[in-house]
Structure formats: C-alpha cells, structure tokens
Amino acid sequence: MKRFVAAVALTLLVSSAAFAVAPQEMMEPVTVKGVVIDTACYAAGKHGPEEAGCTKMCLNMGVPASFLTEGGEVLVLLPPADAGEMDAFKSLKAHAAQEVSITGMVMERDGLKAMMVMMVEAN
Numbered sequence: 001m002k003r004f005v006a007a008v009a010l011t012l013l014v015s016s017a018a019f020a021v022a023p024q025e026m027m028e029p030v031t032v033k034g035v036v037i038d039t040a041c042y043a044a045g046k047h048g049p050e051e052a053g054c055t056k057m058c059l060n061m062g063v064p065a066s067f068l069t070e071g072g073e074v075l076v077l078l079p080p081a082d083a084g085e086m087d088a089f090k091s092l093k094a095h096a097a098q099e100v101s102i103t104g105m106v107m108e109r110d111g112l113k114a115m116m117v118m119m120v121e122a123n
Helices: 001-021 039-043 048-060 083-097
Strands: 030-038 065-069 074-080 098-110 112-122
Touching: 030 039, 030 048, 030 074, 039 048, 039 065, 048 083, 074 083, 074 098, 083 112
Parallel strands: 074 112
Antiparallel strands: 030 065, 030 098, 065 074, 098 112
C-alpha cells in the first residue's frame, strides 16, 4: 500500500508540473458536481458514504484528493495557479466523501484528467 501511495504521489507531482506548462489563458473555468474521493481508496475499489472515515483519514495522511463526477469521470484535484484561491483547495479534506460542486480549470494529458480547484461549494 505504501508503494502504491508513493507511486500515485509521484505521478501527480510529475503531472502537475506538466499541466503547469499549459497556457492558462486558453482554459475556461467549469463547474462540476460530484463527490470528493481519495485517489488510493478509489483505485482499490473503495469509495462511497460508507468509506467516509477512510477517505478523511487518507486525505489527512497526504493521499491526493480526486473528484468522482456525476458522469462517472475521475478528476485528480490540483492546487490552483493563483495562491489567493488556495483556501478552496485546502477545504477539500473537510468535504471528504461529500457531494460538492467544484469550479476550476480542467486539463487532460495522455489520458489523465485533472482540475485546478478554484472554488468548492457543498450541494
């Protein structure tokens, strides 16, 4: 499990650096509804309201947060480019396993979809 979490963290670190190169002016913010999940548990097939405690624990341990959209897509959640919007990203732990609407910039590269979080609202 530790190796899996380390591999996910490394992938996200490299991916976030690749996304940072994308020209920000070309992207428009979108709002998506869904559930905040932790990447490791979701990859292992465990998510949902019954896993809320595990999701919170994993996010508090540093496992990357992801977002399961109403349409069934998974978006890896990244900190915003603007440091002034960091509070929304930091609030993700408080919304673990909860339905929310997230506004941000969606990016895709080589099959990996990610969203830079700008705003989080409880549904």
